[in-house]
Amino acid sequence: MLSLIGILIVVAGFALRLNPLLVVTAAGISTGLVSGRGPVEVVGLFGKAFIESRYVAIVWLVLPVIGMLERAGLKERAHETIGRIQAATAGRVLLAYLAIRQATAAMGLVSLGGHAQMVRPLVAPMAEGAAEHSFGTIDDDTRATIRANAAAVDNIGVFFGEDIFIAIGSILLIKGFLEQNGIVVEPAQLARWAIPTAVCAFVVHGVRLMLLDQKLARTAGRANAANATPSTNA
Amino acid sequence: MIKLEFIYVLMGLMLAGVAIINVRDAKNPRRYVNAAFWGIYAVTFLVGSYLPDVVNGSLVIVMVLVASIGKLGQGVTPTTSRDERVASAKRWGNKLYIPVLLVPICTLIGSTYLKGVMFNGTPLIEPKQITVIALGISTLIALTVGVLMLRPPVLSPLLESRRLMDSVGWAAVLPQSLAALGAVFAAAGVGQVIARLASDYLPLGTPLAAVAAYAVGMALFTIIMGNAFAAFPVMTAGIGLPLVVNQFGGDVVVVSAVGMLSGFCGTLMTPMAANFNIVPAALLELKDKYAVIKVQLPTGLILLLANITIMYLFAFKRA
Secondary structure (H helix, E strand, C coil): CCHHHHHHHHHHHHHHHCCCHHHHHHHHHHHHHHCCCCCCHHHHHHHHHHHHHHHHHHHHHHHHHHHHHCCCCCHHHHHHHHHCCCCCCHHHHHHHHHHHHHHHHHCCCCCCCCCHHHHHHHHHHHHHHHHHHHHHHCCCCHHHHHHHHHHHHHHHHHHHHHHHCCCHHHHHHHHHHHHCCCCCCCCCHHHHCHHHHHHHHHHHHHHHHHHHHHHHHHHHHHHHHHHHHHHHHH | CCCCCHHHHHHHHHHHHHHHHHHCCCCCCCCCHHHHHHHHHHHHHHCHHHCCCHHHHHHHHHHHHHHHHHCCCCCCCCCCCHHHHHHHHHHHHHHHHHHHHHHHHHHHHHHHHHCCCCCCEECCCCCHHHHHHHHHHHHHHHHHHHHHHHHHCCCCCHHHHHHHHHHHHHHHHHHHHHHHHHHHHHCCCCHHHHHHHHHHHHCCCCCCHHHHHHHHHHHHHHHHCHHHHHHHHHHHHHHHHHHHHHCCEEEEEEEEHHHHHHHHHHHHHHCCHHHHHHHHHHHHCCCCCCCCHHHHHHHHHHHHHHHHHHHHHHCCHHH
């Protein structure tokens, strides 16, 4: 039971809004110490796992490319491109990306996406651009809402698309785990049962994106009304 | 053979560049804090593979203290004005998309077609890490194409990386710290304790209750660990197989496939899945670091309910 102290630290730390990096490190060190290991061993265990997971950081190598292109007007171009499509709204742009991300992930093409590679340089600027074309200027809160939605679409698309592909990590993990327990299953059977949830994910989140458009229209309407009031009084 | 180590050296060099630019930026009052943070991070990439574990662990702890007590700041990067960007966007048009799209396309081609390629009897690329290596090489290709096309000032890609890395800040390191936490949790047997608590205290008397407990358990445990892959073996061995499959006769394929997807619902709802939820908030320069989770929360909850329904409807054969 004592080993649950780490979870307690994490929950308390996040609730108190302490620096997550500090919270996670403190939780790791304390869990290691209460499990009866010496400080040197615990710090070593932590260091080893940190070094072994360096591969998750490789995505940052894309930043010089993105930065250089943003300097040359990539976001402005994305804004311009989307402005030519009359029917484009923030919600519809994101819905299209959700469909593409889910469909490509289902074919195993999970690297055709990602927050650094696609969302920051392309998807978010296009969605923001579409909103600006619909409502004129948008305020910072609206911009933040659209960006957060763009990031969420990337996650939802890949999570509920990739499992339809038979050679993806999670399917292989399930197969391997069941084999250890003496049950043999085919990856294709597992992948087939990812389809109902994938359909639900697209429908549920698609509806929410359409509601996002309505919400944006309401906020924009209020902002315009607020701007208009002083001028009528003057 | 191209190994992962090569990509790590590239990453280390970029981070070292970010640290040096920071230290030379006299206008940023936090320049030494920033430089120390990115500098130590660079060391873990450049020589981390050769250092003893305890030294690496100590470096990580120093980095965490620098970031949490020292507080990282953000300097001002000399960059283009809005008018210059609009003019440049007009000039280059859709060609600006080429380098961006090269990254995913080359990663895809590299990880698909270079898998079996041999050079002097050894694989050209370390096979186990092919996607990560392909991503690293693709960024180099895209950078080269971009530089040749746009001919920006020599240091500008590095200056821009520093702008972006500083805006991401400590969140860049969080996914690795969480992986380290996961390793300590696994070594201390945290998962087994939770599975025992769940099977001891949850009401599991009917098929529906067992299905709900397994799916919600997968989501909750994923919320704690930040990773459905860590939750799956523990929860499936604790509730999925013994109760839903063996006791109530649930179909093992449906139960395990939908169980994993219930874990993914948890991933949508937790700051512990930092690379999906916290890092993008930093990358998109959102003030609220939980903004992405807040958007995903309703979808995650509805899909969890959907998963329970799907598992309950299809896992049990009707007589």
